[in-house]
Amino acid sequence: METAELDYPLPDAAIARSGVEPRDAARLLVDRHDHVQHRRVRDLPSLLRPGDVVVLNDTRVLPARIRFRRSTGGSGEILLLAEEADGWWEALVRPSAKLPAGSRVQLDGELSFDIAEDLGEGRRRVRPNLGGAELLDALGIYGEMPLPPYLGGVELGDPERYQTVYSSRPASAAAPTAGLHLTEEVLAGIREAGAELVAVELVVGLGTFRPIATDRVEDHEMHAEHYRVSPESWEVIRGARRVFAVGTTTVRAIESAAVTGEMSGSTRLFIRRPYPWQVVDVLLTNFHLPRSSLLAMIDAFVGPRWRVLYETALGEGYRFLSFGDAMLVERSA
16 A cells, blocks of 8 residues: 555644643544535534443553753753663654764753663663652643644643543653543533443554655554553453444554453554454544544545545545544444
8 A cells, every 4th residue: 555545635624732621522523424414523422322331441651752952062852662671762853963972961950861772763772760769740840731733832821731631640742632632521421321431541652643654655664652442441341232332542442452362561563444343333533634543444444434534624624633623433344
């Protein structure tokens, strides 16, 4: 598959710079195969039936972007991606070429980072030195919410706006953005509709947000992300009448469990056509960047009709990307 098949014109004006309030006022394009309906996310419970299971990715975003000054006075940045077992982290480091292995980045207080080997693509192994503090406390002081670079320096008035209302363990370098639309009222409405809610975890990192830079989709390297599905959640999912996944990261978690038979681990699952779907029947998702692995997943889920849906959304003034609107699609036969 040529990566150009995942391209489409995305006007800058269509990119949402902030989330709507209330969250569930976001628009929802519902695909009915032969036509679309224009709804709001608050209408989601009315689209569910008893026996449906709605699956959420309850990961929480770390304030994982740390800005610093190098000894030369130049600026630098560390974006923590994934924690390793020995106290080291995989991170994106800028400017990587000017920070040789063995160097140390010192912030104003006690927090510093040891810089180790180059992992390619701007990735390095780094180790935080905390001076006895907890990492979450230190990041609360020195870290920033890692908003996507296409937002161009947008600052959040409330950092919780880049968290889902059901977020749990702080671990991710980006939000599972489809879930940003859901409110406690919508969650209550899902239960009242007779559907069941379960949570899984996929730690969002480079595998989710790294764009496809190869000419062929198959040549794209999918970076590993950690996932976890509890046995209790898996039992409910497997017994569902229909499985609704909230977001592409939720899809990767539960399809990884199905493919490997392992309920937790590290996944490099790259969902692209043709893909033998095993679990997910319906997907709530935002509108994604051109030439992205997320759009490759949508293409595998609904087929070439995604282009009609995106053209309709652009024509109707839907807002795109992380803080944008959403669509609800059923898996093609």
